[in-house]
Amino acid sequence: MATRSLVVCALVAAVAARPAVAGERDHALIDKVDVRPSPINGLARVRALVSATELQGARIPQEGKPDLTVKLGGAKIPFAWGVAAQAEVELDVVLVVATTDAFAGSLDAIRDALGAGLLTPLEKLGPRVQIAVLGYGNTTVGQKRLETVTKARAALAKLEVDDVTTEVALVKAVSDAVAMAARQKPKQVGVMQRPIVIVVSDGDGITDEERHEIIKAGEVAAKKGVRIHALAFSPTKARRPLLTLGELAKQSSGTFRWIQEVEGWPVALGQLVDQLANQYVLTALAPLEEVAGKKLAVAINFAGDPLAAPDVKVPAPKCGKEVCEADAYCVRDVCVVRARAPGRGVMLWIMLGGGGLLGLVAIGLGGRAIARRRGAPKPAPMPAPMPMPTGVAGPAPAMAPSPAAPAGGPVLIVMSGPEAGRQVPLHHGFTLGKAPGHHLSLAHDGTASGNHAQITFDGQAWTLTDLGSTNGTFANGNRVTTVRLFPGMTVRLGSTDVRFWQP
Numbered sequence: 001m002a003t004r005s006l007v008v009c010a011l012v013a014a015v016a017a018r019p020a021v022a023g024e025r026d027h028a029l030i031d032k033v034d035v036r037p038s039p040i041n042g043l044a045r046v047r048a049l050v051s052a053t054e055l056q057g058a059r060i061p062q063e064g065k066p067d068l069t070v071k072l073g074g075a076k077i078p079f080a081w082g083v084a085a086q087a088e089v090e091l092d093v094v095l096v097v098a099t100t101d102a103f104a105g106s107l108d109a110i111r112d113a114l115g116a117g118l119l120t121p122l123e124k125l126g127p128r129v130q131i132a133v134l135g136y137g138n139t140t141v142g143q144k145r146l147e148t149v150t151k152a153r154a155a156l157a158k159l160e161v162d163d164v165t166t167e168v169a170l171v172k173a174v175s176d177a178v179a180m181a182a183r184q185k186p187k188q189v190g191v192m193q194r195p196i197v198i199v200v201s202d203g204d205g206i207t208d209e210e211r212h213e214i215i216k217a218g219e220v221a222a223k224k225g226v227r228i229h230a231l232a233f234s235p236t237k238a239r240r241p242l243l244t245l246g247e248l249a250k251q252s253s254g255t256f257r258w259i260q261e262v263e264g265w266p267v268a269l270g271q272l273v274d275q276l277a278n279q280y281v282l283t284a285l286a287p288l289e290e291v292a293g294k295k296l297a298v299a300i301n302f303a304g305d306p307l308a309a310p311d312v313k314v315p316a317p318k319c320g321k322e323v324c325e326a327d328a329y330c331v332r333d334v335c336v337v338r339a340r341a342p343g344r345g346v347m348l349w350i351m352l353g354g355g356g357l358l359g360l361v362a363i364g365l366g367g368r369a370i371a372r373r374r375g376a377p378k379p380a381p382m383p384a385p386m387p388m389p390t391g392v393a394g395p396a397p398a399m400a401p402s403p404a405a406p407a408g409g410p411v412l413i414v415m416s417g418p419e420a421g422r423q424v425p426l427h428h429g430f431t432l433g434k435a436p437g438h439h440l441s442l443a444h445d446g447t448a449s450g451n452h453a454q455i456t457f458d459g460q461a462w463t464l465t466d467l468g469s470t471n472g473t474f475a476n477g478n479r480v481t482t483v484r485l486f487p488g489m490t491v492r493l494g495s496t497d498v499r500f501w502q503p
Contacts, residue, residue, distance in 0.1 A: 080459030088429035117269030136173035137162025168205030203241035218251030448494030
C-alpha cells in the first residue's frame with residue numbers, strides 16, 4: 001500500500017513540476033500516417049499527424065516554427081509542414097464528463113469552463129469538428145452519435161448530477177466513447193480523421209477489477225487509433241484515483257492534465273485546444289514502390305535536445321480503401337487513371353519544359369535526394385521551354401500583377417459569374433464543384449459538374465486535377481486532366497473563369 005501511495009504522489013507531483021528537459025518526460029507522437037499515390041508519376045504522398053507536448057501539457061514549441069527532422073527508412077527526407085486547423089483534417093471528439101455525487105458542487109462550474117474553454121474554440125474550427133457528450137454516474141447518458149458543436153453544447157447543458165451513486169459507470173462510459181469515436185465516418189472524403197476521447201473525471205468509485213478493465217480500454221483505444229486525453233479533477237482532493245486516469249491516458253498515447261482548483265480549467269483547456277488545433281501535419285513525397293513497410297521517424301529539437309516520437313511503420317499506398325493501378329493516382333478516395341500524352345512531341349516537352357512533372361521530381365521536393373539515393377546523375381540545367389503542344393497547359397505568359405492581386409498566400413481570383421472579383425485563399429485539398437460542400441461553389445454554373453476539380457499542394461507546387469467533369473477543365477485554353485498552376489494562369493470550369501495567383 002505504501003508503495004502504491006508513493007507512485008500516486010509521484011504522478012501528481014510530476015504534473016505540477018517545472019517544465020521538463022526535452023527527452024526526460026516530454027511527449028512526442030506520430031499520431032497517424034496516410035499514404036496515397038501522388039499525381040506526380042512514380043511518387044507517393046506521405047502525410048503524418050504529429051504531436052509534441054511538454055510534461056505540463058503545453059505544445060512544443062508554443063510559438064514559432066518547429067525544428068523538425070523527418071526520416072523514412074533511416075534517411076532524411078524533405079517535407080512541408082502545416083497545422084491541423086488549416087489542413088484537410090477532421091476532428092472527432094467524444095467528451096465524457098463525470099456526474100457522480102462527488103461533483104454536486106462543481107458540475108455547474110465545470111460545465112461553464114468546458115463551454116467557454118473547449119466547445120467555443122472548437123466551434124471556431126468549423127464543420128470539420130464533430131462532437132458528442134456523455135455523462136456517467138450510475139449509468140451513462142448523452143448523445144448516441146457525433147454531431148455539431150451546437151448540439152453538443154445542448155447535451156452538456158442537460159447533464160445532471162446523479163445524487164445516489166452506488167456504482168460508477170466510468171469503464172462503460174470510456175468504452176462507449178472509444179467505440180463511438182472509432183466508428184465515426186468522415187463528412188468529407190479524402191480527409192484524415194483524428195478520433196479522440198476527452199475524459200473529465202476524478203477516477204474514483206471503481207473497483208480493483210474495474211481498474212484493470214479501464215486500463216484495457218486504453219489499450220483498445222490505442223489499437224483503434226483513438227487518443228484519450230484525461231482532465232483530472234477531484235472535488236474531494238483525493239489523489240489516489242488519479243492514477244487510473246494517468247494510466248488510461250498513457251495506454252492510449254494520450255495526455256494527462258491535473259486540474260487542482262476550479263480556477264485552473266482555462267489553462268488546461270487552452271493547452272488541450274492548442275494541441276488539437278495546431279497538431280503538426282507533415283507532407284512528403286517518396287518513390288511509390290519504396291514506401292510500404294519502412295519506418296517513419298520524426299524528431300523535434302526542443303531545449304537543445306531532439307525529442308523523438310516512436311517510429312511507426314508506413315502503410316502501403318491506398319486511395320481510401322482501394323489500391324490504385326500503376327498508372328493511376330488518388331483524388332478524394334477515387335483512383336484516377338493518368339492521361340497519356342498523344343505522341344513523342346508531348347512527352348519531349350514534358351521532359352524538357354520548365355515546370356514539367358519530371359522537372360519537379362528532379363529539382364523539386366525530394367528530387368535531388370531521390371536521384372542521389374538511386375545513383376542517378378545530377379540533372380543538367382533545364383533548357384528553355386519548347387513551344388506548347390496542343391492539349392498541354394503550361395506557364396502563363398508574363399504579365400504584370402493585377403492591382404487586385406493579394407499580398408498573402410496563393411488564391412483563386414474569380415473572373416466571371418456572380419462572384420467575379422472574389423479572392424478565395426487556397427489550401428491543400430481545395431475543391432470546386434456544383435454540389436454542396438465545395439470550397440468554391442459553382443452552383444450558379446449549369447455547365448459545371450457536381451464534383452468538378454480539385455487543387456492539391458505537394459510541398460513544392462500547386463496542381464489542379466479534373467475530377468471527370470462532363471464539360472472538362474481548361475487551362476490557358478487547353479483542355480487538361482492534371483496541370484501544375486503558375487501565377488497568372490486562367491482556368492475555365494464549365495463557363496466559370498478563375499485565375500490562379502501566388503505572390
